[in-house]
Amino acid sequence: MAKIGYARVSSKEQNLDRQLQALESVSKVFSDKVSGATTERPQLQAMLDYIREGDIVVVAELDRLGRNNKDLTEIMNIIQQKGATLEVLNLPSMSGIEDDNLRRLINNLVIELYKYQAESDRKRIKERQAQGIALAKEKGKFKGRKLKFTENDPRLQLAFKLYIQGATEKDVERQTGINRRTFQRYRSKFNINRE
Secondary structure, eight states: OOEEEEEEESSTTSOOHHHHHHTTTSSEEEEEESOTTOSOOHHHHHHHHHOOTTOEEEESSGGGTOSSHHHHHHHHHHHHHTTOEEEETTSOOOTTOOOHHHHHHHHHHHHHHHHHHHHHHHHHHHHHHHHHHHHHHHTTOOOOSOOSSOTTOHHHHHHHHHHHTTOOHHHHHHHHOOOHHHHHHHHHHTTOOOO
16 A cells, blocks of 8 residues: 655646645655646546555645546546545545544545535636636737747648648647647637548
8 A cells, every 4th residue: 555646736837845745745746737627637647557456645635636526526436446545635534433434425525525616616717717808808908828839830730731641639749749739729720621
């Protein structure tokens, strides 16, 4: 049995130190600097592959694992299927409850409440962001995100060529390093379709 930590922040500019300090007692830590809105996170996948029966996955807060109920449930199911358990450091401790079944039941109920709260928080953030963008557009101050690639960027052109020739989005990402979602946006923007 080993304690395996997982830490996550949403961007490369953010700092993992606070979470890593909370996870000092674990034997191995996996960490990502990527949004929790997707489960396509290299270190999350590596952690899920690494854990074994009897291991305890430790996170500082539940929303570090994921930001929506569906993803959290999927991740927690994988942890359970592997015979491991989840420990969330900012949840109330259940150690004083003698009956294992009762402790598991209460823990699951608390986690369900936190999953609901994490998803609600994410929705509120998106609503506020959309309202802010709408106001900025009204005032003519919103320029949108700066484009990562120009239309004639060699990497983007290679990605389009590969895609048109039948490569999957995953293959395109692997060969060019352009994230699938980013590639989808550019395909839509420049109207790139397979014949």
